[in-house]
Amino acid sequence: MITTSDLRKVYRAQGRPGSTTEIAALDGVDLHVRQGEVYGVVGTSGAGKSTLIRCVNLLERPTSGSVSVDGRELTALSPAELRATRRSIGMVFQHFNLLARRTVAENVELPLELTGLSRRERVAKARELLELVGLADKAKAYPAQLSGGQKQRVGIARALAGDPKVLLSDEATSALDPETTRSILQLLRDLNHQLGLTVLLITHEMDVIKSVCDSAALMRAGRVVESGTLHELLERPGSELARELFPLGEGEPLQGSTLLDITFQGEATAQPFISQLARTYNVDVSIIGAAVETLGGRQVGRMRVSLPGSFDENVVPIGYLREQGLQVEVAA
Amino acid sequence: MGWNDMQPLLVQATQETVWMVGLATLATVLVGLPLGLLLALTRRGGLLQNAGVNKLFGTVVNVGRSLPFVILIVAIIPFTRWVTGTTLGWQAATVPLAVGAIPFFARLVETAVADVDGGLVEAVQAMGGGTWAVVRKALLPEALPALVSALTTTVIALVGYSAMAGTVGGGGLGTLAINYGYMRFETTFMWVIAAELVVLVTLVQLVGEGLARGLDHKRPTTHRTFRRRVTPQISAAPKAAETPAREPELTGSVQR
Numbered sequence: 329m330i331t332t333s334d335l336r337k338v339y340r341a342q343g344r345p346g347s348t349t350e351i352a353a354l355d356g357v358d359l360h361v362r363q364g365e366v367y368g369v370v371g372t373s374g375a376g377k378s379t380l381i382r383c384v385n386l387l388e389r390p391t392s393g394s395v396s397v398d399g400r401e402l403t404a405l406s407p408a409e410l411r412a413t414r415r416s417i418g419m420v421f422q423h424f425n426l427l428a429r430r431t432v433a434e435n436v437e438l439p440l441e442l443t444g445l446s447r448r449e450r451v452a453k454a455r456e457l458l459e460l461v462g463l464a465d466k467a468k469a470y471p472a473q474l475s476g477g478q479k480q481r482v483g484i485a486r487a488l489a490g491d492p493k494v495l496l497s498d499e500a501t502s503a504l505d506p507e508t509t510r511s512i513l514q515l516l517r518d519l520n521h522q523l524g525l526t527v528l529l530i531t532h533e534m535d536v537i538k539s540v541c542d543s544a545a546l547m548r549a550g551r552v553v554e555s556g557t558l559h560e561l562l563e564r565p566g567s568e569l570a571r572e573l574f575p576l577g578e579g580e581p582l583q584g585s586t587l588l589d590i591t592f593q594g595e596a597t598a599q600p601f602i603s604q605l606a607r608t609y610n611v612d613v614s615i616i617g618a619a620v621e622t623l624g625g626r627q628v629g630r631m632r633v634s635l636p637g638s639f640d641e642n643v644v645p646i647g648y649l650r651e652q653g654l655q656v657e658v659a660a
Numbered sequence: 661m662g663w664n665d666m667q668p669l670l671v672q673a674t675q676e677t678v679w680m681v682g683l684a685t686l687a688t689v690l691v692g693l694p695l696g697l698l699l700a701l702t703r704r705g706g707l708l709q710n711a712g713v714n715k716l717f718g719t720v721v722n723v724g725r726s727l728p729f730v731i732l733i734v735a736i737i738p739f740t741r742w743v744t745g746t747t748l749g750w751q752a753a754t755v756p757l758a759v760g761a762i763p764f765f766a767r768l769v770e771t772a773v774a775d776v777d778g779g780l781v782e783a784v785q786a787m788g789g790g791t792w793a794v795v796r797k798a799l800l801p802e803a804l805p806a807l808v809s810a811l812t813t814t815v816i817a818l819v820g821y822s823a824m825a826g827t828v829g830g831g832g833l834g835t836l837a838i839n840y841g842y843m844r845f846e847t848t849f850m851w852v853i854a855a856e857l858v859v860l861v862t863l864v865q866l867v868g869e870g871l872a873r874g875l876d877h878k879r880p881t882t883h884r885t886f887r888r889r890v891t892p893q894i895s896a897a898p899k900a901a902e903t904p905a906r907e908p909e910l911t912g913s914v915q916r
Contacts, residue, residue, distance in 0.1 A: 385786055387782055387785060387786060407790070411788040411789070411790055412788060413788075414785070414786060414787065414788040415787065415788035417786070418787075419783075419786040419787075421779060421782070421783065423779055425777070425779040425780050425782065425783035426783075427780060427797075427798060427801065427802060428802060428876075428877050428878045429801050429802055429804065429805075429875065429876075429877050430801070438784070438787065438797060439787040439788070441797070442784075442787060442788055442789050442793055442797075443788075470877040471877075472877055472878055486783075486787070487787075489787075490787065490788070496786075
């Protein structure tokens with residue numbers, strides 16, 4: 329649905345007179361967002377996430393590389409074609425960007441005015457959208473009279489006005505408190521299910537990825553370091569994202585023991601593998617850290633355990649765990 | 661000189677002042693608004709960023725603003741004659757008034773438009789709006805309260821200018837004050853005129869302020885006690901109007 333290939337964006341910063349330094353905000357980003365999924369890009373500030381999402385609808389023109397949305401190569405479009413294409417790409421912003429002098433309903437109608445819909449159609453559509461986001465009773469209020477969460481709901485309703493196939497979310501929940509964040513994320517998830525909307529969101533919060541995303545990418549210094557569906561990431565040995573998503577803490581390894589990180593999902597969660605291991609091989613298993621979450625309806629967990637003895641002494645138990653369909657990494 | 665003598669003179673002079681300020685304001689908005697918008701759009705980082713155009717019009721505006729008004733009146737006499745066919749009376753005074761106020765207003769418009777949150781511009785662009793849509797749907801409507809404040813400031817400045825134009829035959833209250841108050845030593849009459857100017861300016865300020873507040877939906881409530889926007893011109897402008905013979909400080913920096 330959204331594909332970027334070798335996307336680069338270089339800013340020229342004026343240094344001392346005469347000298348310019350080039351800063352690569354995007355340094356060859358390849359992103360592939362499938363139709364109907366919620367894709368999260370996570371990274372610290374300055375990693376280039378914001379530049380990336382703004383390049384997807386060309387609010388920011390990439391220095392090189394290509395962006396295609398719904399099979400359309402955006403970088404090759406004329407200005408008029410680009411404007412038409414942007415109407416099918418919704419965008420929500422961190423600071424909502426609502427027009428203060430328009431009522432909630434009028435804000436939602438704004439994109440429809442641009443497409444030249446009649447007044448009657450606009451009013452009907454705006455009412456429908458406000459109902460969808462649960463703000464039908466606030467239609468006549470001004471943005472200043474709303475809470476942050478309500479403002480973002482208006483922003484989402486406005487973004488959906490053009491019946492987009494793709495929704496871009498630029499840190500949409502970063503200015504909201506945790507509870508409101510959850511309700512906005514739930515709304516995004518619902519819209520994704522109900523309308524089959526493809527969502528690309530950027531965030532600096534791992535929790536956002538964990539609670540709504542099907543896939544994720546980790547950005548650092550203008551590059552995508554790691555990407556994939558959350559399940560793929562969890563299965564991938566040494567995945568940095570998986571570690572960030574399910575932190576196990578810094579358990580101090582016991583002297584002369586082997587530390588294992590075990591990831592289990594799906595049916596594997598139901599198996600009592602720890603007690604089986606202990607019984608079958610007569611080893612003492614200490615659990616150092618564990619986290620279990622539900623991802624897209626499937627249980628996923630990570631556990632850090634320590635087995636007595638060196639790695640060589642534990643080859644057989646580790647092999648047993650792997651046979652059970654668990655992913656086992658030897659940490660130390 | 662009694663009130664009965666003053667009244668008809670005052671009524672006529674007031675009408676003249678209102679006409680010249682009114683027409684000059686109209687011309688100022690018609691020319692100054694697009695000019696200010698152009699300056700804001702061609703700025704660095706603006707939608708139509710264009711250093712050449714910005715520099716050109718910026719220079720014109722700066723020259724216009726740095727000319728003392730009395731000099732301006734004299735300097736553009738040929739232009740005034742070409743437009744109105746005369747160089748005397750309130751009709752003639754309207755021309756230099758407009759020419760003097762346009763650059764002043766244009767700068768205020770530029771600031772008001774540039775103050776609009778860039779996020780709104782981006783939002784309109786993201787929903788498929790072009791430059792014109794951004795101007796029409798976001799920049800102008802969102803800047804409206806600030807534009808009304810700017811216009812209030814400009815009208816008050818114009819009242820001051822008009823009194824000055826009166827000293828060189830521009831008609832209106834300024835001429836009256838000079839002819840009677842100064843030349844005939846009718847000090848009382850002069851003070852009556854000054855008082856009327858104060859009332860006029862206060863009225864403009866109150867109406868403008870009220871209008872700007874009514875248009876502004878940025879704050880949750882519009883209750884009077886929450887009033888924040890106190891315009892400093894209300895104290896400065898009448899002082900200029902009380903002494904029409906001296907040049908009011910109109911070209912200085914004006915805070916919104």
